Amino acid sequence: MRDRLGDLQLFLSESPEEARPSEEQSPEEAQPLELYMFQGEDEMEQIYKEAQLMQKEMLMLKLDVKRLGKQNTRFLTSVRRISSIKRDSNALGRDIKARGEAIYARLERLGKRSKELEEEHGAASAVARMARSQCVYLTRAFHEAMCEYNRAEMLQRENCKTRIQRQAEIMGREVSREQIEEMIETGKCSLFSDNLLLEGRTARSALTEIENRHKELLELEGRIRDIRELFFQMALLVEEQGCMLDNIQANVGQTRDYVAKASAQIRQAVRYKKNNPCKKLFCCCFPCCR
Amino acid sequence: MAAGSDHGLKKIVWKRIKDTIITDCRKSDIWKILILDHFTTKLLSSCCKMSDLMAEKITIVEDLFKKREPVLEMKAIYFMTPTLKCVEAFIGDFEKKPKYKAAYVYFTDYCPDDLFNKMKSRCGKFIRVVKEINISFLPQEAQVFTCNNPEAFRSIYSPHSQDKRSTLETLADQIVTLCATLDEYPGVRYKKESNMENAKTLAELVDNKLAKHYELDDSAKKKGKTQAQLLIVERGFDPVSPILHELTYQAMAYDLVDIKDDTYRYKLKDGSEKQALLNEDDMLWVNLRHKHIAEVGGEIPKLVKEISASKQQPDEKITISKLAQMMKKMPSFRKQLNEKTTHLQLAEDCMKHFANNVEKLCKAEQDLAVGADVDGAKVKDPMRTLLPVLLHPYTTYDKIRAVLLYIFSLNGTTDENLSKLIQHVKIEDEREFILNWKELGVSIITPNQMSLFSRKSTRRDRSQEEKYNLSRWTPVIKDVMEDAVENKLDTKEWPHLSESPAAWNGSGAVSARQKHKASAQDERRTGSRLIVFVIGGITYSEMRCAYEVTQAVKSCEVIVGSSHILTPTSLLDNIKALSKAPMETFTIEERNNA
Numbered sequence: 001m002r003d004r005l006g007d008l009q010l011f012l013s014e015s016p017e018e019a020r021p022s023e024e025q026s027p028e029e030a031q032p033l034e035l036y037m038f039q040g041e042d043e044m045e046q047i048y049k050e051a052q053l054m055q056k057e058m059l060m061l062k063l064d065v066k067r068l069g070k071q072n073t074r075f076l077t078s079v080r081r082i083s084s085i086k087r088d089s090n091a092l093g094r095d096i097k098a099r100g101e102a103i104y105a106r107l108e109r110l111g112k113r114s115k116e117l118e119e120e121h122g123a124a125s126a127v128a129r130m131a132r133s134q135c136v137y138l139t140r141a142f143h144e145a146m147c148e149y150n151r152a153e154m155l156q157r158e159n160c161k162t163r164i165q166r167q168a169e170i171m172g173r174e175v176s177r178e179q180i181e182e183m184i185e186t187g188k189c190s191l192f193s194d195n196l197l198l199e200g201r202t203a204r205s206a207l208t209e210i211e212n213r214h215k216e217l218l219e220l221e222g223r224i225r226d227i228r229e230l231f232f233q234m235a236l237l238v239e240e241q242g243c244m245l246d247n248i249q250a251n252v253g254q255t256r257d258y259v260a261k262a263s264a265q266i267r268q269a270v271r272y273k274k275n276n277p278c279k280k281l282f283c284c285c286f287p288c289c290r
Numbered sequence: 291m292a293a294g295s296d297h298g299l300k301k302i303v304w305k306r307i308k309d310t311i312i313t314d315c316r317k318s319d320i321w322k323i324l325i326l327d328h329f330t331t332k333l334l335s336s337c338c339k340m341s342d343l344m345a346e347k348i349t350i351v352e353d354l355f356k357k358r359e360p361v362l363e364m365k366a367i368y369f370m371t372p373t374l375k376c377v378e379a380f381i382g383d384f385e386k387k388p389k390y391k392a393a394y395v396y397f398t399d400y401c402p403d404d405l406f407n408k409m410k411s412r413c414g415k416f417i418r419v420v421k422e423i424n425i426s427f428l429p430q431e432a433q434v435f436t437c438n439n440p441e442a443f444r445s446i447y448s449p450h451s452q453d454k455r456s457t458l459e460t461l462a463d464q465i466v467t468l469c470a471t472l473d474e475y476p477g478v479r480y481k482k483e484s485n486m487e488n489a490k491t492l493a494e495l496v497d498n499k500l501a502k503h504y505e506l507d508d509s510a511k512k513k514g515k516t517q518a519q520l521l522i523v524e525r526g527f528d529p530v531s532p533i534l535h536e537l538t539y540q541a542m543a544y545d546l547v548d549i550k551d552d553t554y555r556y557k558l559k560d561g562s563e564k565q566a567l568l569n570e571d572d573m574l575w576v577n578l579r580h581k582h583i584a585e586v587g588g589e590i591p592k593l594v595k596e597i598s599a600s601k602q603q604p605d606e607k608i609t610i611s612k613l614a615q616m617m618k619k620m621p622s623f624r625k626q627l628n629e630k631t632t633h634l635q636l637a638e639d640c641m642k643h644f645a646n647n648v649e650k651l652c653k654a655e656q657d658l659a660v661g662a663d664v665d666g667a668k669v670k671d672p673m674r675t676l677l678p679v680l681l682h683p684y685t686t687y688d689k690i691r692a693v694l695l696y697i698f699s700l701n702g703t704t705d706e707n708l709s710k711l712i713q714h715v716k717i718e719d720e721r722e723f724i725l726n727w728k729e730l731g732v733s734i735i736t737p738n739q740m741s742l743f744s745r746k747s748t749r750r751d752r753s754q755e756e757k758y759n760l761s762r763w764t765p766v767i768k769d770v771m772e773d774a775v776e777n778k779l780d781t782k783e784w785p786h787l788s789e790s791p792a793a794w795n796g797s798g799a800v801s802a803r804q805k806h807k808a809s810a811q812d813e814r815r816t817g818s819r820l821i822v823f824v825i826g827g828i829t830y831s832e833m834r835c836a837y838e839v840t841q842a843v844k845s846c847e848v849i850v851g852s853s854h855i856l857t858p859t860s861l862l863d864n865i866k867a868l869s870k871a872p873m874e875t876f877t878i879e880e881r882n883n884a
């Protein structure tokens with residue numbers, strides 16, 4: 001790798017006179033320069049601000065998900081104050097849902113704005129493309145965050161099932177995973193319908209353990225159900241967008257040659273018309289004396 | 291981001307780009323526009339995605355050669371090849387009316403002084419950064435690179451070519467950037483051939499340019515040679531591999547199915563058209579691509595079961611188990627579902643084509659290529675093996691391939707015999723398919739058919755390896771790779787161009803048999819690299835060999851590359867086109883009807 005900035009600057013410092021002629025030319029060109037100003041400056045400012053805020057929100061969401069993950073493991077390892085741990089988990093779950101829905105609403109708004117910009121300035125204009133790529137990027141990031149959440153909850157689910165299995169073994173009963181699934185499905189602890197007599201403290205504590213796990217699982221499913229709607233919408237959105245939007249070659253291929261706005265050209269045309277030598281002559285020969 | 295091995299070429303290239311271009315632009319916090327030319331578009335597309343760029347505060351990506359909307363508030367990053375066309379386009383952005391606030395310019399290779407001065411004099415004051423980051427190759431796969439130059443074949447091998455030297459120079463530049471990106475300063479060796487000099491020329495060019503590069507390089511303090519070796523060889527050294535019908539998934543798919551730009555297009559049962567990109571983002575592809583089609587076929591029932599299991603319709607009542615199943619339908623699973631469907635289709639497609647050509651053709655090809663049949667008995671009369679193929683109504687291309695294999699197995703045939711074969715295949719007007727192979731240094735016509743001189747080098751004994759009957763041929767390049775890794779390459783056949791580092795020199799010779807011991811001898815070669823460059827194109831089977839050898843010899847990573855990737859059909863077409871004289875350009879003069 002070679003940095004050639006030094007060579008460049010050396011040249012520039014050696015030849016200041018050459019820079020001046022080009023500066024003299026620019027005042028003449030100043031007026032048309034105005035016409036080419038970037039149309040969507042303010043809108044982009046807003047969009048970028050919005051994007052930054054959303055990214056912050058998503059960061060918070062991710063932190064919440066991580067906390068939930070930690071909380072879940074705590075539930076498995078510590079035996080004390082299960083109820084309070086459960087409360088926290090549920091609170092976190094509600095938090096995540098609320099935040100997620102807020103972000104989703106903002107995403108929708110951004111999407112609408114991006115479509116409006118497309119209609120205003122044309123799909124190939126810089127503003128529209130910037131807005132659209134921000135949209136795509138944020139949607140994917142949000143989707144990632146939600147997948148993280150899903151993974152955390154799925155992990156918890158598996159852990160609970162394993163615990164139940166182990167506890168059942170302690171009690172002297174082999175339980176297969178399908179039976180556990182059934183238990184969850186029916187909501188009943190069918191495991192114990194057969195055992196009428198439970199003897200010994202170990203058996204009883206194992207029973208309580210299993211009941212707790214079972215309850216936890218049911219609540220987990222409840223949490224997931226709550227958030228399911230959101231998750232689904234997100235997922236569909238991402239799929240609709242497709243993977244081509246993330247592909248660089250596809251993005252570059254979609255760009256179109258820039259056509260200056262009609263207004264600019266009309267102004268130029270008017271100026272040229274005014275400066276039309278024939279007209280000038282005409283005006284000179286036949287002065288309008290009204 | 292592309293998943294795959296942790297030390298793949300794509301990851302290395304992306305890291306390099308991040309470390310130079312992105313780090314520079316992080317310094318100012320505003321959003322930037324990235325402007326690319328055709329080559330750098332491909333380059334970036336192959337190693338990262340839009341979301342990666344967006345995460346680095348690049349808001350949109352533009353095409354250098356299209357007219358772009360001026361955005362005066364933003365700075366622009368130009369990533370382009372140092373050619374006249376690109377530099378002119380860049381100057382055009384700033385000379386009269388600047389389109390952007392400032393420019394950060396990055397070239398893929400050294401910029402010639404005249405272009406640099408042009409840039410300086412006409413729009414120097416807008417340039418904040420100008421660097422030459424040496425990356426002018428395409429990372430095709432984790433261990434495969436190309437120079438994105440299919441024209442090189444014609445340029446080097448056509449008897450009418452005017453620009454062979456300049457093409458070789460360009461290829462050498464690109465190889466040097468590969469070495470620079472990998473941070474290697476390899477010892478260069480080439481295959482000595484009696485009738486072709488291209489490998490030697492290219493090797494000399496690469497060696498000189500490598501030396502020059504490491505003198506000019508900013509980051510390296512006087513760099514010594516690293517534990518790497520670069521082997522340069524020509525296509526003619528193994529003419530069999532590119533035309534044989536291969537039965538491993540990737541090679542077979544690209545040979546038999548029409549796949550353009552790595553995109554496979556297919557129709558689902560409901561009629562909808564889908565397309566799938568076959569690259570390293572698809573983990574299933576990465577796992578299946580080098581497997582034999584029979585094994586891939588074995589995976590299919592598993593895939594089918596999984597797909598049908600997940601297709602259950604959720605009913606109205608949302609029970610918890612259904613919920614769990616719906617969770618399974620989430621996009622990560624849906625992505626996998628899509629991948630599985632794609633590969634089901636592709637494997638089916640391959641097998642459909644294969645079923646038409648089945649046993650006889652492949653068997654005959656293998657017998658001719660290997661020189662022995664399934665039981666190990668030498669083929670005494672190749673014509674007997676070839677004849678049934680010629681008599682069966684295979685496609686012309688398949689027959690040409692069989693005839694070529696016959697000729698290669700004999701090291702050239704008589705003119706008379708050749709004419710008879712050409713007549714049989716009915717390509718009297720298209721003899722070039724066969725005759726032009728001589729331009730690659732492969733003998734097609736030898737006056738004396740009973741030549742005792744066998745040009746073929748002895749192959750490794752692979753009788754101990756388990757093989758499918760229709761896949762007995764191993765590309766010659768695998769022998770070369772294994773010999774190189776074991777330090778057994780003959781210095782007469784593969785001369786060194788300059789000093790090679792000690793471990794490769796043979797001075798620290800390690801017995802191949804002791805490879806399995808985790809001994810100190812292996813430590814010397816940890817992380818060493820073998821880079822193989824084939825002039826004239828590389829095939830999928832040879833790419834596969836790189837992975838196989840790396841897998842077997844964990845201490846050395848093998849990277850292969852060429853000017854472009856060949857399929858049998860494209861190679862045959864290219865060979866035929868070698869004898870075409872360059873097209874005359876016609877200029878139409880308009881008569882003014884004044």
